[in-house]
Amino acid sequence: MGEALHIPEADALWLAPHLPTEPAIQSAKTQNRPYVTLTFATSLDSSLSLAPGVRTRLSGPESKAMTHHLRRHHAAILVGVGTVIADDPGLNCRMDGADLDAQPRPIVLDPRGRWDFTENSKVFQVTRAGNGLAPFILVGTASVDAAKRAILEAHGGKYITLETRQETTSRFDWPSVLYALHVEGLHSVMIEGGGQVINSLLHPNNQQLVDAAIVTVAPTWLGRGGVVVSPDRVHGSDGLPVPAARLTGAAWRQFGEDIVLCGQLGE
Numbered sequence: 489m490g491e492a493l494h495i496p497e498a499d500a501l502w503l504a505p506h507l508p509t510e511p512a513i514q515s516a517k518t519q520n521r522p523y524v525t526l527t528f529a530t531s532l533d534s535s536l537s538l539a540p541g542v543r544t545r546l547s548g549p550e551s552k553a554m555t556h557h558l559r560r561h562h563a564a565i566l567v568g569v570g571t572v573i574a575d576d577p578g579l580n581c582r583m584d585g586a587d588l589d590a591q592p593r594p595i596v597l598d599p600r601g602r603w604d605f606t607e608n609s610k611v612f613q614v615t616r617a618g619n620g621l622a623p624f625i626l627v628g629t630a631s632v633d634a635a636k637r638a639i640l641e642a643h644g645g646k647y648i649t650l651e652t653r654q655e656t657t658s659r660f661d662w663p664s665v666l667y668a669l670h671v672e673g674l675h676s677v678m679i680e681g682g683g684q685v686i687n688s689l690l691h692p693n694n695q696q697l698v699d700a701a702i703v704t705v706a707p708t709w710l711g712r713g714g715v716v717v718s719p720d721r722v723h724g725s726d727g728l729p730v731p732a733a734r735l736t737g738a739a740w741r742q743f744g745e746d747i748v749l750c751g752q753l754g755e
Contacts, residue, residue, distance in 0.1 A: 492584035493553040500557060502741050506700050506750040507561045508676040516675070516699065521666035523676040524697055526689055526753075527558060528717065529704040529746075535714030536683050541574045544714075546706040550744030555680075556583050558702065559592050562678040564669060568685040569598040578610045580620030593674055594623035597685065599652050599660055601627050607639050615643045624672065626665060628652040648672075659684075662694050683715040690719035690733045695753040701735060705747045 508523040516523040529546040530536060537544035547555065559565055559581040571577065579594035594611060596603060603625065605612070614620035622645030632647055640646060650664050669677055679685060689698055719732040735751030742748075 491582075492586075493556050493582050494584050495553045495557045499550075499554065499741070499743065502739075503554065503557065503750075506702060506739075507558070508699075512699060513675050517670070520670050521663070521697065522563065522669050522674055523699050524666065525558065525562065525676070525678045525700045525702060526686065526698045527555070527678055527702040527704075528681050528686055529555075529706060530717055531706055531708050531710045531714070533709045533711070533714070534717050535710040536681060536686075536717060537574070537715045538710050539713055540715055541570065543575050544710065546708070547704055548706070548744040548746050551704045551706075551746040551748060553583075554743050554748060555704070556581050556586075558678055559583075560586055560590050562592050562676045564593040564595050564674040564677040566595040566597065566665075566669075566677050566679045566685075568682045569596060569600075569602050570684070571680070571682045572596055572603055572605075572609075572611075574682075576610045578614040578620060579623065580611075580614050582619075588618055588621075591620050592678065593621050593672075595669065595674075595677065596623050596625045597660060597665065598625050599628035599650075601632060605636065605639070607643075612639065612643050615645075621645075624648055626650050626660065626668065628660070659688070662689065662697055666697060683717065686717055687719045690717070690753075692722055692732065695733060698753045701749075701751055701753055703749045704743070705749065707745050707747075 513523045560583050580591055611623055615622045622643035624646055626648050648668055650660050652660055722730050722732045724730045733753055738751040740747055740749055
């Protein structure tokens, strides 16, 4: 399932202020949600992948280890269904010494029940090997195949049904998603993508739900046609466009050839 990863002590110390703390987790609990870290890797032209559904490797080994270090410090990791369909990820933590108790719970947003997984999907192979947990899959009103439910529950995962937004059957309301995780006792979550998930959290209506943002920038341009991180345009009271989102308290560090940026969403 891949070699165990390591992170230098100096890098771990630099990341420490950007990890969930007990006071921050307790503060999020008062809002009936987990502590939320938004994290992703992007190219210099703000692309997550070369095209929709195309697996694209951006992170170098150092920033990849950093990502798994972050996973170790969160109770859950969340991705959209497009990510699991395209990448067939393991959704676990591969840090050296990370036993089952240190593994985050994978969360998959799948409003229409599109994920046609099997027992050979990587996340279940990882689960059977004792190197990770089975996912909780958030679905909408779509009926769930009995055979898939059996596979999921046999590995310790489950489906959680949520109402979709009234104007569309393909998206959830973020407060409802985060409340569902809160009810499950998952008090911190690392949201990793894909593009629709990230852009929706960067919308002004949802930015207050994000406690920390950690972005890896790879030294490459992917070119036009990729999946881009670019939230919807925002206009001021005068009708003119204004920045959609901005990081405050920004801090940078180089991890191998990549740059990692940490901060909080806010004015």
